[in-house]
Structures are given as C-alpha cells and as structure tokens.
Amino acid sequence: MLPFALGLSALGCGIGLGLIGYGAMQGMARQPEAIGKLQTAMLIALAFVELVFLLTVFVGAGAFKP
Amino acid sequence: MEFLVNSTWLMASEEVAEAGAEAAHGLSFAGLMFYIAVTLLVVVGFLAVAKTGLNTRFFKKPTTQLLEQLYVFIEGLCVNIIGPHGRKYIPMLLTLWLMIFTGNLVALILHAGPTADLSFNLAMALIAVGYVQYEGMRANGVLGHFSHFAGPRLPIAMALIITPMIFIIEIISETMKNVSLSLRLYGNIHGGHEAVVAMNKLGGGWVPVGDFLFPIKLLTCVVQALIFCLLFAVYLSLVTHHHDEGHDHGNDEGHAAPAH
Amino acid sequence: MSQSEVNKAPSAGSIVGMIIIGAAAVVGGAIIDQQKMFHGMEDSLHHMGIPLEIGKTIATIGVFLIMFKILHLFFFAPLFEAINGRTSELENTFGEAESLRNEMTQLKADYEKRISDTEASAREQIQAQIKEAQDLKKDLMADAQRKAEEYKQQAIAEIDAEKRKALVDLRIHVTNLSLQATEKILSENVDNDRNRKLIDEFLSTVEVKN
Numbered sequence: 001m002l003p004f005a006l007g008l009s010a011l012g013c014g015i016g017l018g019l020i021g022y023g024a025m026q027g028m029a030r031q032p033e034a035i036g037k038l039q040t041a042m043l044i045a046l047a048f049v050e051l052v053f054l055l056t057v058f059v060g061a062g063a064f065k066p
Numbered sequence: 067m068e069f070l071v072n073s074t075w076l077m078a079s080e081e082v083a084e085a086g087a088e089a090a091h092g093l094s095f096a097g098l099m100f101y102i103a104v105t106l107l108v109v110v111g112f113l114a115v116a117k118t119g120l121n122t123r124f125f126k127k128p129t130t131q132l133l134e135q136l137y138v139f140i141e142g143l144c145v146n147i148i149g150p151h152g153r154k155y156i157p158m159l160l161t162l163w164l165m166i167f168t169g170n171l172v173a174l175i176l177h178a179g180p181t182a183d184l185s186f187n188l189a190m191a192l193i194a195v196g197y198v199q200y201e202g203m204r205a206n207g208v209l210g211h212f213s214h215f216a217g218p219r220l221p222i223a224m225a226l227i228i229t230p231m232i233f234i235i236e237i238i239s240e241t242m243k244n245v246s247l248s249l250r251l252y253g254n255i256h257g258g259h260e261a262v263v264a265m266n267k268l269g270g271g272w273v274p275v276g277d278f279l280f281p282i283k284l285l286t287c288v289v290q291a292l293i294f295c296l297l298f299a300v301y302l303s304l305v306t307h308h309h310d311e312g313h314d315h316g317n318d319e320g321h322a323a324p325a326h
Numbered sequence: 327m328s329q330s331e332v333n334k335a336p337s338a339g340s341i342v343g344m345i346i347i348g349a350a351a352v353v354g355g356a357i358i359d360q361q362k363m364f365h366g367m368e369d370s371l372h373h374m375g376i377p378l379e380i381g382k383t384i385a386t387i388g389v390f391l392i393m394f395k396i397l398h399l400f401f402f403a404p405l406f407e408a409i410n411g412r413t414s415e416l417e418n419t420f421g422e423a424e425s426l427r428n429e430m431t432q433l434k435a436d437y438e439k440r441i442s443d444t445e446a447s448a449r450e451q452i453q454a455q456i457k458e459a460q461d462l463k464k465d466l467m468a469d470a471q472r473k474a475e476e477y478k479q480q481a482i483a484e485i486d487a488e489k490r491k492a493l494v495d496l497r498i499h500v501t502n503l504s505l506q507a508t509e510k511i512l513s514e515n516v517d518n519d520r521n522r523k524l525i526d527e528f529l530s531t532v533e534v535k536n
Contacts (some may be wrong), residue, residue, distance in 0.1 A: 040147070040296060047293045051246045054253035058376055095359040098382050102389055109393075113401040120408040123415075137405060156406075157398045164397070165390065180386075185379045189386035 013053035101180045147299040170287035184252040191247035194298045202305035258283045335403035344395040351388025355381045
C-alpha cells in the first residue's frame with residue numbers, strides 16, 4: 001500500500017507544481033517586465049508545495065513503517 | 067585534492083560501517099564535523115583568494131568578480147524583498163548562502179555532505195528562524211514582537227477567544243518554519259542521492275543511469291540555496307516591515323522606506 | 327545612504343562573545359552526542375525515518391555562529407568597504423565631472439558672449455569706416471565737380487574774351503582793309519573821322535546779321 005500512497009501524494013504535488021508553473025509562465029508571457037518578481041513568488045510557492053510532499057514522505061511514510 | 071577525496075571516502079565508508087543496516091541514519095558527529103570543515107575550507111579558501119583582489123577601483127580578479135556578483139545578488143535579494151533597510155542583513159544572508167550552497171556542492175561532489183544531513187539543516191533553520199525572532203525583537207521591541215504574534219486588535223469579547231488561538235497558531239507556524247526549512251533542504255539534497263542510488267540499479271551495475279542526473283542535481287543545489295535565502299528574507303521582511311509604518315522609531319534608517 | 331555605517335565591521339566584544347557562545351555550543355553538542363542525552367526522542371524519530379541528532383545540530387549552530395562573525399570580520403567587512411568605497415569614489419568622480427562640465431559650460435557661454443561682442447564691435451567699426459569713406463568720397467566728388475565747373479567757367483570766359491578780342495581785332499582789321507580799299511578806289515585819303523564812323527555803323531549792321 002505504501003508505494004501507492006506515495007505515488008498518490010506525488011501526483012497531487014505534481015499537479016500543484018504544474019499549476020504554479022502554468023500560472024507563472026502565463027504571467028511572464030503577458031508581462032515580460034515582471035519576470036523577476038514572478039520568479040521569486042513562483043519559487044516560494046514551489047517550495048511550499050514541495051514541502052507538502054516532503055512532509056508526506058518523511059512523516060507519513062515513517063509512521064507507516066512496520 | 068586527491069587526499070581530500072580519499073579521506074572523504076574513508077570517512078564515508080566508516081560511516082556506512084557504523085550505520086549498519088539502518089538505512090535512514092545520518093553522519094556521525096565526527097563525520098559531520100569533517101564535512102563542515104571541508105565546506106568551511108572551500109568557503110574560506112574562496113573568500114581568501116577573492117580578498118586579495120579587492121581594491122576601490124575595478125575588480126580584475128575573476129574570483130573577486132564572482133564574489134562581487136554574489137554580493138550584488140544578495141543585496142538585490144535584501145533590497146527587493148525586505149526593503150531599503152534590508153542592507154544590514156546582508157552579512158547573515160551571505161554567510162547562510164555560502165554555507166548552504168557550498169554544503170550542497172560538497173554533498174553533490176563527495177556523495178555525502180553537511181546539507182545531506184538533517185541535523186545540519188535543522189541547525190541552519192534554527193539559526194535563520196532565531197535570527198528572524200532576534201531582529202523582530204530588535205525592530206519592534208520584545209513586547210511588540212510578541213503582540214505581533216497575537217494578531218490584530220479586537221474587541222475584548224472576541225479577543226478573549228480568538229487572540230489565544232491566533233497566538234498558538236503563530237507559535238506553531240514559527241516552529242513549522244524550522245521544520246519546513248530543514249526538511250526541504252534535507253529532502254532535496256538527500257533525496258537526490260537516494261534517487262541516484264535507486265536509478266543506478268536500473269543499469270544493472272554496468273550503466274550508472276543515476277549519475278546522468280548530475281545536471282539536475284546541480285540545479286537543485288542552486289535552487290535550494292536560493293529558496294532557503296529567499297524564505298529567510300521573506301520571514302525577515304514579515305517581521306521588520308512594520309518598523310517603518312506603525313511604530314514610531316524615528317528615522318534611524320536614515321532614509322524613507324517606500325510604501326509596502 | 328547610510329549603507330557604509332550599516333555594513334561596518336562587527337565590534338570586538340560581539341566577536342568574542344559570539345565565539346565563546348559558539349565554542350560552548352560546539353562542546354555542548356559534542357557532549358550531548360557523546361552522552362546520547364536525547365536518545366529516546368532520536369530513536370523514535372529514526373523510527374519515523376527522520377535521522378535527527380540534537381547534539382550535531384547544537385554543535386553546528388556553534389560552528390555557524392563562530393564562522394558568521396569570523397567571515398564577517400575577515401572577509402565581508404573588507405568587501406563591503408571596498409564596494410562602498412568604490413561607490414563613493416564613483417559618486418565623487420561623477421560629481422567632479424558634473425561640476426567640471428558646469429564650469430566648462432559657463433566658460434563656453436562667456437567665450438561665446440565675448441566673441442559675439444567682439445564681432446559686433448568690429449562690425450560697428452567697419453560700418454563707421456565705410457560711412458566715413460563714403461562721406462569722404464562724396465566730398466571729393468563734390469569738390470571735383472565744383473573745380474571742374476570752375477575750370478569750365480573760366481575756360482568759357484577766356485574763350486569769350488578771346489572771341490571778343492578776336493572780333494575787335496577783326497573789326498579793326500576789316501575797317502583798316504575797307505579804308506585801304508576805299509583809299510585805293512578813291513585815290514584819296516578818306517581816313518577821317520566821318521568815314522570811320524560810317525564804316526563802323528556798317529559793320530555793326532553786318533554784325534547784327536551775323
């Protein structure tokens with residue numbers, strides 16, 4: 001069960017990262033002069049989404065261990 | 067250099083022997099100190115070489131130019147995120163960046179390193195969050211800093227219920243900052259190694275498939291150090307940006323801050 | 327900008343204090359790691375897959391605090407000093423260049439003014455000279471004309487006088503001739519006053535016809 005659960009969490013994390021990238025890319029394409037600010041905000045958002053997955057792996061998976 | 071690599075491998079193999087069958091085990095105390103020493107050696111060596119090229123006209127030495135680029139980058143980070151008063155946090159950010167980025171590189175090249183160890187990362191996160199608290203207390207006063215935790219001013223009836231909740235949530239979020247900063251760094255660097263090891267098995271012992279991940283791991287090194295410093299700067303700006311608006315501290319910054 | 331005072335080197339007291347705190351943290355971390363003080367908590371964390379060891383963390387904090395101050399003192403402070411020095415030097419250079427440029431502009435305006443003044447005065451002088459010359463020319467012309475007129479009048483008068491003289495001479499001569507002729511014709515002397523008068527009267531009629 002554990003690999004499947006991890007895969008599910010990775011799926012959610014991937015969707016979240018993709019959405020952030022999508023939004024940031026669109027914003028950058030529309031306003032190339034705001035690329036710096038958008039990149040900063042995008043990186044922060046990416047870090048937070050990634051953290052969810054990392055917490056899942058370290059805390060959740062550890063708790064599942066026999 | 068050869069000696070360094072050899073001794074590193076010696077240390078690492080000793081590590082493995084010590085750790086035994088337990089997979090999720092970090093370095094020993096001496097091992098961590100060794101890798102920190104390697105990191106500091108690289109940092110101090112780089113800075114010492116760069117320092118010889120310092121003058122007040124034009125930096126001709128490539129390492130000095132690199133250091134200047136780093137300074138400009140960190141200064142931009144401070145000024146853009148924290149504001150014009152963010153210049154005084156440059157030394158801390160510069161030290162954090164150098165330690166984490168060099169630690170990442172050491173972990174990347176030597177296959178074990180300070181940032182691949184959760185204890186080191188937790189120390190970095192504790193330093194960052196502790197420094198944020200210290201600066202918040204210095205900017206707003208101890209009471210002001212803790213009242214900042216308690217959220218907005220409310221009518222007494224509501225404040226009795228809501229303010230303690232907000233206070234507790236803020237305290238938890240401050241604690242979670244530590245966890246998130248350290249776990250993110252550890253997960254990315256250590257997870258990168260795990261991924262390499264796992265993918266190397268795909269080649270059947272002949273083709274090191276995982277080692278082709280090197281470029282993406284290099285990118286991870288840069289991005290993780292950047293995110294750490296970025297989040298540190300954001301936390302600092304959250305704590306200190308009331309300083310210019312609400313509290314009457316006078317203009318001891320010497321210049322007016324733009325509107326936030 | 328107050329950046330030069332913001333990024334100054336740390337004071338000796340803070341360095342020593344930080345090194346003491348850092349060294350204490352390193353030693354404390356080593357002792358904690360040696361004695362396995364938080365062994366229970368660490369074990370449970372290891373069981374969850376989190377390889378955390380408090381001793382190592384505390385020792386790392388100590389190392390970081392020491393390194394923070396040392397790096398700041400030995401490397402960052404000179405770097406900030408150099409960069410701030412360069413910035414202020416650039417500012418000074420630009421300020422000097424700006425003031426020099428202002429001075430140059432001032433000088434240029436002065437010179438231009440002076441040149442235009444000189445040009446104007448030269449033009450005035452030339453105009454005055456030309457006017458003078460024209461006056462002189464007019465005077466000379468008038469003078470010459472006057473003199474020419476005078477000479478002309480004189481010449482005319484002389485011519486008149488000569489003409490008159492010649493006429494008188496001619497008349498006398500003609501009178502003599504006619505008297506002689508008449509003498510010859512009359513073989514007698516008619517040279518008396520009555521005859522002369524007669525001839526004169528005749529001649530005057532002739533003259534009138536002329």
